[in-house]
Amino acid sequence: MRIDAHHHLWDLTRRDQPWMDGPWADPIRRSYALADLVPHLTAHGIDRTVLVQSSSSYDETAELLALAAGEGPVAGVVGWADLTDPALPGHLADRPAELVGIRHQVQDEPDPDWLVRPAVLRGLAALAAAGLVYDLLVTPRELPAAHTAARSLPQLSFVLDHAAKPAVATGQWQPWADAVDALAGLPNVSCKLSGLVTEADPHAWRPPQILPYARHVLDVFGPDRVMFGSDWPVCTLAAGYDDVLALAEAATAGLTTDGRAAVFGGTAARIYGLAAP
Numbered sequence: 001m002r003i004d005a006h007h008h009l010w011d012l013t014r015r016d017q018p019w020m021d022g023p024w025a026d027p028i029r030r031s032y033a034l035a036d037l038v039p040h041l042t043a044h045g046i047d048r049t050v051l052v053q054s055s056s057s058y059d060e061t062a063e064l065l066a067l068a069a070g071e072g073p074v075a076g077v078v079g080w081a082d083l084t085d086p087a088l089p090g091h092l093a094d095r096p097a098e099l100v101g102i103r104h105q106v107q108d109e110p111d112p113d114w115l116v117r118p119a120v121l122r123g124l125a126a127l128a129a130a131g132l133v134y135d136l137l138v139t140p141r142e143l144p145a146a147h148t149a150a151r152s153l154p155q156l157s158f159v160l161d162h163a164a165k166p167a168v169a170t171g172q173w174q175p176w177a178d179a180v181d182a183l184a185g186l187p188n189v190s191c192k193l194s195g196l197v198t199e200a201d202p203h204a205w206r207p208p209q210i211l212p213y214a215r216h217v218l219d220v221f222g223p224d225r226v227m228f229g230s231d232w233p234v235c236t237l238a239a240g241y242d243d244v245l246a247l248a249e250a251a252t253a254g255l256t257t258d259g260r261a262a263v264f265g266g267t268a269a270r271i272y273g274l275a276a277p
Helices: 022-026 036-042 058-069 087-092 118-129 141-152 177-182 207-221 241-251 257-272
Strands: 003-007 047-052 074-079 099-104 133-136 158-160 189-193 226-228
Touching: 003 226, 003 257, 036 226, 036 241, 047 058, 047 257, 058 074, 087 118, 118 133, 118 141, 141 158, 141 177, 177 189, 177 207, 189 207, 189 257, 207 226, 207 241, 226 257
Parallel strands: 003 047, 047 074, 074 099, 099 133, 133 158, 158 189, 189 226
Antiparallel strands: none
8 A cells, every 4th residue: 555644635615724824825725625636646556645634623623534434545534632621532432433643733832842731641641542643743842842742651652744844944953853863762653754845945945955854754763663745735835746755755765665665655554554445
């Protein structure tokens, strides 16, 4: 199975996307349906996908789950839930099989230590008890708290989205590299090879600017804990689906056949428990 472990769909006629907070988002300020994505998947032999939330909305998560329950490539959904809600364990008790994980826009929280608040840690423990994965949407600022949370909850599988968004545009390497290395030292954390093009200069990026960050992720996590994600359609702010996939293939060119198979499917299938079509 070839898997795209990270993409989005949204319908702006149903709800706004608050993170589209400026003119920078104008190129993607429209609705995106599964039918818009499928031609890209077909062109590259992508069998299954993981559909990831883009707003803090139970209604949106329900809509994404409905897509996953139908015929099509979506094998699982990383939805949203209020981790601080004391009733969260009850909400998760009858979750549909298509819900494989939960994510929150931690990067938008004013408090860089939001992840280690007691109420949040209790919510994360509830995800572990329910057999769900937690996607970490963080920047380098929140990596220390992410490390503390993951170390505190070894029973929960964490997935680091977009390699924690390093400052590719300015070429800054530290403290990102050491913090990601430390997080990779925890066996319950995996990482998505995704979202790097939009951290570079969207109009002037070149592969040599991005590949060192991608290869650092592969070096410290190893291919068995790295999964490819297109971050479509957000990626189109800087690159097309073809370009993002080509960049990931360039980053993994030095791996064994088994290593590449892990990055482009095996890791996501194992971590999220995805079934073949």
